[in-house]
Amino acid sequence: MMGLISYxxxxxxxxxxLAIAVLGLNLQWGNAGLFNGxxxxxxxxxxxxxxxxxxxxxxxHIGGFDLIYPLALLGGxxxxxxxxxxxxxLTLHLRHDYFAIATFGxxxxxxxxxxxxxxxxxGAKGLRGFTRPLEAWVNNGFTYNMLFLLVVASLLVxxxxxxxxxxxxxxxxxxxAIREDEIAAxxxxxxxxxxxxxxxxxxxxxxxxxxxxxxxxxxxxSPQDVLPTLTFQLWAMLIVGGAxxxxxxxxxxxxxxxxxxxxxxxxxxxxPVEVQLYTGTMxxxxxxxxxxxxxxxxxxxxxxxxxxxxxxxxxxK
Amino acid sequence: xIQSLADGILVGAILSLGAIGLTMVMHIxxxxxxxxxxxxxxxxxxxxxxxALFSGILPILANKVGPFSMTWALILSMLCAMxxxxxxxxxxxxxxxxxxxxxxxxxxxxxxxxxxxMIIRNVLGLIFGLKSQLYSNDIVFAVMVSSExxxxxxxxxxxxxxxxxxxxxxxxxxxxxTTFGYALRAVAENPSLAEVSGIRLSRVIALVWIIGGGLxxxxxxxxxxxxxxxxxxxxxLVLPIFAATIVGGIGSVYGAVLGGFIVGIAASxxxxxxxxxxxxxxxxxxxxxxxxxxxxxLFGEPQT
Numbered sequence: 001m002m003g004l005i006s007y008x009x010x011x012x013x014x015x016x017x018l019a020i021a022v023l024g025l026n027l028q029w030g031n032a033g034l035f036n037g038x039x040x041x042x043x044x045x046x047x048x049x050x051x052x053x054x055x056x057x058x059x060x061h062i063g064g065f066d067l068i069y070p071l072a073l074l075g076g077x078x079x080x081x082x083x084x085x086x087x088x089x090l091t092l093h094l095r096h097d098y099f100a101i102a103t104f105g106x107x108x109x110x111x112x113x114x115x116x117x118x119x120x121x122x123g124a125k126g127l128r129g130f131t132r133p134l135e136a137w138v139n140n141g142f143t144y145n146m147l148f149l150l151v152v153a154s155l156l157v158x159x160x161x162x163x164x165x166x167x168x169x170x171x172x173x174x175x176x177a178i179r180e181d182e183i184a185a186x187x188x189x190x191x192x193x194x195x196x197x198x199x200x201x202x203x204x205x206x207x208x209x210x211x212x213x214x215x216x217x218x219x220x221x222s223p224q225d226v227l228p229t230l231t232f233q234l235w236a237m238l239i240v241g242g243a244x245x246x247x248x249x250x251x252x253x254x255x256x257x258x259x260x261x262x263x264x265x266x267x268x269x270x271x272p273v274e275v276q277l278y279t280g281t282m283x284x285x286x287x288x289x290x291x292x293x294x295x296x297x298x299x300x301x302x303x304x305x306x307x308x309x310x311x312x313x314x315x316x317k
Numbered sequence: 318x319i320q321s322l323a324d325g326i327l328v329g330a331i332l333s334l335g336a337i338g339l340t341m342v343m344h345i346x347x348x349x350x351x352x353x354x355x356x357x358x359x360x361x362x363x364x365x366x367x368x369a370l371f372s373g374i375l376p377i378l379a380n381k382v383g384p385f386s387m388t389w390a391l392i393l394s395m396l397c398a399m400x401x402x403x404x405x406x407x408x409x410x411x412x413x414x415x416x417x418x419x420x421x422x423x424x425x426x427x428x429x430x431x432x433x434x435m436i437i438r439n440v441l442g443l444i445f446g447l448k449s450q451l452y453s454n455d456i457v458f459a460v461m462v463s464s465e466x467x468x469x470x471x472x473x474x475x476x477x478x479x480x481x482x483x484x485x486x487x488x489x490x491x492x493x494x495t496t497f498g499y500a501l502r503a504v505a506e507n508p509s510l511a512e513v514s515g516i517r518l519s520r521v522i523a524l525v526w527i528i529g530g531g532l533x534x535x536x537x538x539x540x541x542x543x544x545x546x547x548x549x550x551x552x553x554l555v556l557p558i559f560a561a562t563i564v565g566g567i568g569s570v571y572g573a574v575l576g577g578f579i580v581g582i583a584a585s586x587x588x589x590x591x592x593x594x595x596x597x598x599x600x601x602x603x604x605x606x607x608x609x610x611x612x613x614x615l616f617g618e619p620q621t
Contacts, residue, residue: 029424033424035424035427035428037351037427037431090605090608090609091608094608094612095567096423096424097343097347097348097349097423097427098349098563098608098612100349100424100427101349101559101563101604102601102604102605102608104351104555104556104559105556105559105600105601105604105605106601108556108597108598108601109597109598109601109602112594112595112597112598113595113598115594116592116594116595228552229435232431232432232435235428235431239428277447278442278443278447281439281442281443281447282439282443284435284436284438284439285435285436285439285440285443287435288432288433288435288436288439289432289436291428291429291431291432291435292413292429292432292433292436295417295425295428295429295432296413296416296417299417299420299422299425
């Protein structure tokens with residue numbers, strides 16, 4: 001029973017962290033119409049940034065500045081934002097498919113650099129030497145995980161409330177206006193490039209925050225955590241939940257992460273040993289089928305975006 | 318230095334073949350197809366199957382062609398693989414991309430292509446196993462063309478380069494001398510006007526997939542001959558092929574050929590200064606430099 005509960009705590013923690021990332025992605029894709037093909041780079045920037053800033057001093061690579069934890073976490077999110085700023089400045093003004101390719105390239109390059117630049121990231125063996133905040137003070141694994149879940153869940157709620165407010169604000173309307181008709185927005189004196197860039201950076205900071213939490217939870221991050229497949233999983237969560245709908249994004253995350261975990265568990269329990277090597281392979285086929293199936297038969301997701309028509313717009317019809 | 322140049326030209330030929338199909342699809346259907354590189358895997362693996370089949374049925378085919386490590390069976394297999402891959406590309410379009418296209422969202426297509434890539438890659442892994450395979454287990458020694466500067470070339474590499482150039486030349490004649498070539502250009506320039514002039518859009522699109530798939534299959538077989546065949550060929554080549562397409566300018570077939578060689582040579586040369594671990598990042602750097610200097614590529618036209 002205790003095992004089940006602690007597993008549940010573990011599951012909800014990871015799902016909530018991923019949900020924060022998917023919320024950030026939803027701002028970019030669901031509201032601004034930006035196809036970020038390299039979500040994992042911003043997730044990774046947050047993860048590496050947090051561990052480098054908050055970790056214990058290291059001899060073999062830079063970092064280990066031992067900052068107090070909230071500052072380190074914030075620093076990770078800022079690192080993701082800076083990466084987004086650079087990538088966005090270079091590519092956002094181009095055709096949307098260039099943007100998708102370029103961000104995909106950012107992710108490949110990020111993983112590659114983290115794997116090779118040992119002086120920066122610890123290389124392929126990853127980044128260790130991080131003491132989780134207050135762990136010594138709590139001194140009980142289970143209580144600590146419960147507390148950590150509480151922090152993650154409240155951050156998820158904060159992110160959700162922040163984004164809900166943001167998309168209902170004039171800024172949110174502007175984002176959707178640009179997504180729907182860029183030229184019309186220009187004619188109203190708006191600057192789509194600038195607005196898109198800010199949306200891209202804001203979304204990436206949120207993704208970076210999730211990355212920071214993820215790295216904190218494991219007190220470890222390695223290039224294995226920033227493979228392009230994570231981008232794909234996060235996308236699947238958003239598409240299934242419903243792009244443009246924050247509640248859908250959270251629901252989609254829990255659903256897909258649940259299905260992912262359950263299928264992994266099921267295959268490792270029930271499948272014959274020689275098939276078990278292919279567990280990941282089969283999981284990716286399943287998730288690929290879910291994506292393509294959703295796009296074919298229910299592209300709006302389980303929770304479609306609620307399009308708000310303004311009162312003046314309604315009257316004229 | 319010379320060795321890097323020679324290796325780069327060879328890689329470039331393979332990338333060019335892949336980029337031609339991608340550039341046509343991206344131009345006519347207006348979406349970045351992340352699953353295009355998986356067509357190379359399909360080609361490489363179907364050639365592996367046909368090769369085993371042909372050398373089983375007619376052992377005489379299993380003899381080697383001249384000094385090369387490839388057999389007659391493999392050449393025949395490559396042609397069959399080109400057909401199979403072209404057909405699969407067309408079917409994937411019919412069952413997935415076409416139906417999403419009709420709903421009218423370009424970015425959903427990009428995402429669907431991610432999904433398709435993931436499915437193809439993992440299904441191939443499931444069928445053929447995750448281990449690397451080879452067309453031939455014989456070791457072919459490289460011939461020393463010159464010792465100062467050092468230049469080693471395998472006979473297979475010469476064959477691959479010549480075959481790739483021959484295929485591109487054939488494509489050039491198809492595009493510049495046949496009604497299909499004209500139809501293709503007309504559709505690329507203005508689909509509605511082309512339809513009014515009596516060109517069947519769906520037929521042109523299907524042919525573009527078949528040609529793109531066929532070329533990708535050839536590229537996959539050549540890649541397999543020079544390296545090895547594994548299910549992650551697509552993952553490793555997707556970025557270089559995109560880079561070749563962007564360098565050449567989206568929509569330009571000749572640009573894609575040139576782009577392939579530029580990316581191949583640049584990536585090979587870059588390893589002279591960079592540690593080899595960084596090679597997957599090189600195509601991205603090429604994309605970045607190009608987008609800064611000439612955003613619509615060497616031969617591309619600015620598009621909105």
